[in-house]
Amino acid sequence: xxxxxxxxxxxxxxxxxxxxxxxxxxxxxxxxxxxxxxxxxxxxxxxxxxxxxxxxxxxxxxxxxxxxxxxxxxxxxxxxxxxxxxxxxxxxxxxxxxxxxxxxxxxxxxxxxxxxxxx
Amino acid sequence: xxxxxxxxxxxxxxxxxxxxxxxxxxxxxxxxxxxxxxxxxxxxxxxxxxxxxxxxxxxxxxxxxxxxxxxxxxxxxxxxxxxxxxxxxxxxxxxxxxxxxxxxxx
Numbered sequence: 001x002x003x004x005x006x007x008x009x010x011x012x013x014x015x016x017x018x019x020x021x022x023x024x025x026x027x028x029x030x031x032x033x034x035x036x037x038x039x040x041x042x043x044x045x046x047x048x049x050x051x052x053x054x055x056x057x058x059x060x061x062x063x064x065x066x067x068x069x070x071x072x073x074x075x076x077x078x079x080x081x082x083x084x085x086x087x088x089x090x091x092x093x094x095x096x097x098x099x100x101x102x103x104x105x106x107x108x109x110x111x112x113x114x115x116x117x118x119x
Numbered sequence: 120x121x122x123x124x125x126x127x128x129x130x131x132x133x134x135x136x137x138x139x140x141x142x143x144x145x146x147x148x149x150x151x152x153x154x155x156x157x158x159x160x161x162x163x164x165x166x167x168x169x170x171x172x173x174x175x176x177x178x179x180x181x182x183x184x185x186x187x188x189x190x191x192x193x194x195x196x197x198x199x200x201x202x203x204x205x206x207x208x209x210x211x212x213x214x215x216x217x218x219x220x221x222x223x224x225x
Contacts, residue, residue: 035214044206044216044217044218044219045155045157045163045206045208045216045219046216047213047214047215047216050212050214059212059213061213062120095162095163100168103168103169103172104165104168104174105153105165105168105208105210105214106153106155106163106165106208106210106214107165107174109162109163109164110162111162112162
């Protein structure tokens with residue numbers, strides 16, 4: 001069974017930092033691209049970042065580029081999101097999401113971890 | 120970036136109704152379109168990908184159609200468990216979602 005378990009969320013002041021983690025199980029982690037998607041309270045889904053396999057190319061939404069860094073440790077079956085210079089509008093549930101193989105997009109989602117940016 | 124626009128934002132329907140949700144892309148995305156279902160407090164679930172391919176385990180009352188810039192999600196006979204919010208997503212890099220359509224009980 002595919003499982004994605006996020007951790008690391010919490011309350012942080014504006015300008016602060018957090019590091020989110022996601023531990024994967026039930027599949028060959030190193031062969032899948034992975035993503036972070038967020039959802040602000042009462043709002044829709046927003047893609048944040050993607051890391052692919054092979055060359056580990058990185059992609060970011062404009063709203064987080066230069067502040068967030070996605071990374072992975074295939075030996076630990078883990079995905080990370082380092083978030084710096086946090087702002088109030090970064091407040092959201094952050095989901096760790098697997099990118100499927102072939103034509104399949106975001107096929108498995110974690111339960112999410114809550115990030116709140118507030119004084 | 121490609122913008123995705125869903126309509127309507129809210130849809131009121133009854134059990135057994137046939138419902139359709141539209142999704143429009145600001146530029147052609149061929150068939151790189153997915154649909155997700157999200158229930159309150161839960162993570163989204165993939166329903167359909169490549170515009171019309173049903174994900175494993177998704178009931179056949181769900182169907183998707185379209186290509187280019189115009190897409191539709193149809194539920195042929197709404198069931199109680201289908202009341203939820205639905206999102207379309209284009210998956211040409213960068214990846215963008217529609218704003219969502221809430222299907223509520225009439």
